[in-house]
Amino acid sequence: MVRLAIRGYGNGRLVFTERIELPDSGLDDLSSISETHALRLIPYERHMIEIEFLDEPDVNQRFFRFGTDPLGMVQPLKFRM
DSSP states (O other): OEEEEEEEETEEEEEEEEEEEOOOGGGGGHHHHHHHHHTTTTTTTEEEEEEEEOOOTTTSSSSEESSGGGGGGGOOOOOOO
């Protein structure tokens, strides 16, 4: 079982938070879950989604953040498509 907390930030403020539990085989469903959360942030010029792996004891590996607002990220990487 994988326990996650998913938070969405728009223009620097918390817009939503959700806790979910998935079976280990359910990680394949993350793409559809991520799409739903990303659509909720469309109205915001700057956004970030944070996925917290609640059972990960190492704080340096516990969080995964992505989006267009690097202010809430640790050592953000810029990439071009």
